[in-house]
């Protein structure tokens with residue numbers, strides 16, 4: 656999967672994004688502050704490996720403790736892994752859902 660990491664030039668937070676085509680880059684925004692000034696930081700190979708490793712180590716059958724979900728990077732990992740197991744095609748919409756979950760927007764949407 657073409658996942659790239661971008662650093663926010665405003666708050667320095669690094670966020671990973673699924674970039675399928677060049678136009679997708681224009682739509683990305685910092686997951687922490689929503690800033691649009693993002694610079695690509697890590698070579699995609701490095702990130703791709705770590706993402707793949709994390710997915711590989713992740714077992715959806717094991718219950719995850721509270722600590723697991725304190726790391727915002729792990730939100731969406733479960734869904735990603737399950738989708739992978741089911742052979743589902745994760746489109747850009749999926750990434751948006753994960754992004755919303757990470758930033759808490761999805762909770763507001765459902766009034767949680």
Ligand SMILES: [Zn+2]
Nearest residue numbers: 663666685688
């Ligand atoms: Zn930011």
